[in-house]
Amino acid sequence: MKRIAVLASGRGTNLEAILEAVESGHIAGEVAVAISDQEKALALQRAENRGVKALFMNPKDYGGREQYDRAIVEQLKEDQVDLVVLAGFMRLLTAYFIQAYPLAIMNIHPSLLPAFPGLDGVEQALNYGVKITGCTVHFVDEGLDTGPVILQEAVPIIQEDTVETLHQRIHASEHRLYPTAIDLFCKEKLKVEGRRCMIID
């Protein structure tokens, strides 16, 4: 059984979807720990409510970005984590962290990468005027939203959309896509060749 850590800074609706998928057997793994850099993150509350270990790790308690990441990696090792899942974790990981978990850190981004990386992927797509956007689950490398793409789902933009309504539909799509990608990882069905991530039987 793969052991998963979820890192989240905010509302944690993706974390909730992942915890639900674990409970209902749609993810062949277990969430060992949820970690947040925000003490008041609803994400931590959601983990606790489901009896999952939830830790607030305050970046201010550490000397800098790398020291903070070293502390997280230490915690992940202690919890024997196989897969790190970023779910609205609003910090860039240092090379140290990424190299500690090669091809074992996932992120979800609210656009069809490589379009609209970085902050405000939803707003960027809306303002650009594209008719189709969506969400992307990818492995994390040292760039910003640049790692190999695992799964994507398209979400059409309708004329009446605001950032809020569009984000809502993208969220719904994320809640399907992320558990699916995590389950594939747990079943060792993902294989990366160069930039291409294959699903193997």
Ligand code: GRF
């Ligand atoms: C999601 O939209 C995700 O794409 C982005 O951060 C948001 C997290 O939302 N990386 P939530 O905290 O899971 O509700």
